Amino acid sequence: MTQPLDVLVFYSPVGSTEDVLAAVFAAGAGAIGDYTECAWWVEGTGQFRPGPGANPAVGVVGELETLPEHRVEVTFPRERRGAVVAALRAAHPYEEPAFHVLETGAV
Template sequence: MTELHALVAYTPATHTDLVLKAIGDAGAGRIGNYSHCSFVSPGTGSFTPRDGAEPFVGQVGRSEKVAEDRIECVVEEPLLAAVVAALRAAHPYEEPAFMSWQVQGWR
């Protein structure tokens, strides 16, 4: 049985659909006979770009708050590297915030 991972990523609300398509096309969100399965919830991201940063939003040294979406989905372990690469390529931030961990699946 293939190991299953949960993937959570945060993206500006303006880019949610783009990121969802990219990670789904790379294999995220496959459940049975379905693809591109995810759960999205809105929130507020906060960050302060430091020296050397090239922020998509905001200015270096200034605290910023942005309307962001939390994307949650499952990813089969063999696809995880490709999904993360797709996430990074589609995401507008130079350092996207995301995490993944192994989960017990239903398979």
């Protein structure tokens, strides 16, 4: 039986997307059938305000920051979830990367 594929959606500063993708690909994301390094992304504007105690990679504590980001989607086998999320966290430049994992029934 084939393991279900889930979807990782994350937001990355435009200049870091390829590095973060390389890390999640190395952890087992992005393979669909006979294809590897599969991803979809679109550019938009991210916004955040670092609070007290934050150590932002971009921006200044207390000030609203906006910058171009990619919304990125990749699939991965459910059994690789821990490794894929750990790779995302390790490679992402933000102190608190925004992401979510969607469980699918697709195989």
